[in-house]
Amino acid sequence: MLSQISRRTLLLGSGAGASLLLAGCGSATAKPLSTAGSVDFSNQLNIPPLATSTVQTDGTRVFELTAEAGNSTFLPETSTPTWGYNGSFLGPTLRAQRNEKVRVEIQNGLPSPTTVHWHGMHIPAIYDGGAHQVIEPGDGAEPEWIIDQPAATLWYHPHVHGTSEEQMTRGLTGMFLIDEETTDPGLPSEYGIDDIPLIVQDRSFAKDGSFKLTPDATAGLLGDTMLINGSVNPYLNVSTQAVRLRILNAATARVFNFGLSDNRSFAVVGSDGGLLQAPANVERLLLSPGERAEIVVRLSPGEEVVLQSHPQELGMSNALTTRVGGNDTLDLLKLRAGSNLTASPELPDVLAAESSFEMDKAMITRGFILKDMYINGKLMGMSRIDLSVGAQTVETWNISNTDNLAHNFHVHGAQFRILDIDNRAPQPEFTGWKDTVFLPVRATARIQVKFGKYKDAVTPYMYHCHFIRHADMGMMGQYTII
Ligand code: C2O
Ligand code: CU
Ligand code: CU
Numbered sequence: 001m002l003s004q005i006s007r008r009t010l011l012l013g014s015g016a017g018a019s020l021l022l023a024g025c026g027s028a029t030a031k032p033l034s035t036a037g038s039v040d041f042s043n044q045l046n047i048p049p050l051a052t053s054t055v056q057t058d059g060t061r062v063f064e065l066t067a068e069a070g071n072s073t074f075l076p077e078t079s080t081p082t083w084g085y086n087g088s089f090l091g092p093t094l095r096a097q098r099n100e101k102v103r104v105e106i107q108n109g110l111p112s113p114t115t116v117h118w119h120g121m122h123i124p125a126i127y128d129g130g131a132h133q134v135i136e137p138g139d140g141a142e143p144e145w146i147i148d149q150p151a152a153t154l155w156y157h158p159h160v161h162g163t164s165e166e167q168m169t170r171g172l173t174g175m176f177l178i179d180e181e182t183t184d185p186g187l188p189s190e191y192g193i194d195d196i197p198l199i200v201q202d203r204s205f206a207k208d209g210s211f212k213l214t215p216d217a218t219a220g221l222l223g224d225t226m227l228i229n230g231s232v233n234p235y236l237n238v239s240t241q242a243v244r245l246r247i248l249n250a251a252t253a254r255v256f257n258f259g260l261s262d263n264r265s266f267a268v269v270g271s272d273g274g275l276l277q278a279p280a281n282v283e284r285l286l287l288s289p290g291e292r293a294e295i296v297v298r299l300s301p302g303e304e305v306v307l308q309s310h311p312q313e314l315g316m317s318n319a320l321t322t323r324v325g326g327n328d329t330l331d332l333l334k335l336r337a338g339s340n341l342t343a344s345p346e347l348p349d350v351l352a353a354e355s356s357f358e359m360d361k362a363m364i365t366r367g368f369i370l371k372d373m374y375i376n377g378k379l380m381g382m383s384r385i386d387l388s389v390g391a392q393t394v395e396t397w398n399i400s401n402t403d404n405l406a407h408n409f410h411v412h413g414a415q416f417r418i419l420d421i422d423n424r425a426p427q428p429e430f431t432g433w434k435d436t437v438f439l440p441v442r443a444t445a446r447i448q449v450k451f452g453k454y455k456d457a458v459t460p461y462m463y464h465c466h467f468i469r470h471a472d473m474g475m476m477g478q479y480t481i482i
Helices: 002-025 164-170 318-323 468-472
Strands: 053-055 061-072 080-085 094-097 101-108 117-119 144-146 152-157 174-179 195-203 225-228 234-240 242-249 256-260 266-271 274-282 285-287 292-298 304-309 330-342 364-371 387-389 394-401 407-411 415-421 436-439 444-450 456-464 476-481
Touching: 061 094, 080 164, 094 101, 152 164, 152 242, 152 292, 164 468, 174 195, 174 242, 225 330, 234 242, 242 285, 256 292, 256 330, 285 292, 364 407, 394 407, 394 436, 407 444, 415 436, 436 444, 456 468
Parallel strands: 061 101, 094 174, 195 242, 234 330, 364 394, 387 476
Antiparallel strands: 053 061, 061 080, 101 144, 117 152, 152 174, 195 225, 242 292, 256 285, 256 304, 266 274, 266 292, 304 330, 394 444, 407 436, 407 456, 415 444, 456 476
16 A cells, blocks of 8 residues: 555656646546436435444443445446445444544454545544544444534545545445534424435446446546435435435535526525524535535425536636536436425524634634645655644635646644635635635635644644545645644
8 A cells, every 4th residue: 555655656746747737638538417307316315324323321422333345226227336334335424412422433344444534523633534544454443532513514434545536436425413402593403304414426337337436537536427325316305394405525526516406596504514604595506525515495385496516617628627527517306395394494594603603813824835736846745744733723724726727625623714715705605614615726715724622743634635536646735733
């Protein structure tokens, strides 16, 4: 593994920008995809099961998670080799309360080393499941921490440096929901009924039914078949007037521009790290890989409306836009409202107290330039700590994408607020806690990051582009909290 990484790194180091740019254009020409209107929505949406847990006498909630290989059926009469947690594809939804102590007993039943990273979680670096917490086949790990952050839709996935995209594509992805009863504003919250997780992904299939695992281009793997919670062409029967969708862009390269088929507006109520201060009504919602949003859609009895993804202007060449799905029009999920709908309360005007977004003054400002697969001219160095921050401090990070390719930027172990993008205040739906920010070509985002309290001078957290192939290629750095 290590020699593989260093060889890749060497290749990148000497080949430098030119070859990467070439790879970005690719040899095969990608074509825009349009499935709008041609999807039959014949499959009931799969809902990932809630993970079972036991509570020990000291109050610790214990989950068991085994990464394993299996087979799944996505296409008629076709079996696809897949990986999953406690099953053959994806993983159960873990759910815990704020202030609860949790432990996850992980077993690696795969033929490859893996890690389990808790994306968006405030967690000690040794338990973060980043590139350094590799679990060998047959081994296990037992991360244990106290949930200490607001209610949010987080997720988990592998993070082995160099093979993250491949492992995620095989199926290793799940959600982790944090609840907080004391601050609950009364949103739809019955899991699988009116509170629905949506793990949105794309895949391509080879003739033998296996997933395509090798990308055509630097942008990463772009699939022509959409999977939502592992379902192809799914519908969801809705029995309530309002339904909350917790959307996770779990694709590795595709940007989704979500909208509803009749262009009605919907309310965004949460971002990566928790609820917004107030609902934001939008008709379109752009999520790049790794980002989440919680939305609430209201329905009338008997109606049907389709969650879609629409073309979007990403400021880059048409060919590169196509490479991240930016020219595609996709039917994703049909919402079918029943003829009698259980009443849902109106959305509250206030979802979270203003004080929950308060930050100390940032004392330090740092700059990050994203270009080719480099961050500040460097590829990921497993044994290099790029920077150290003070525990519980706030810093301003200026992140500039000077590339001709879109990127995004994700920080482990912390949540941040977007101050501005190209000197403009973020749209209301992006004003809440974030851990991943999208960076169109030549965009600069200023973010304020609030770092955690777990000091560890030795074990780093990562920050990286979440077009995860870019991270695999080295677009990643490491920081410690001291
Ligand atoms: Cu989704 Cu490094 O993370
Ligand atoms: Cu992460
Ligand atoms: Cu990138």
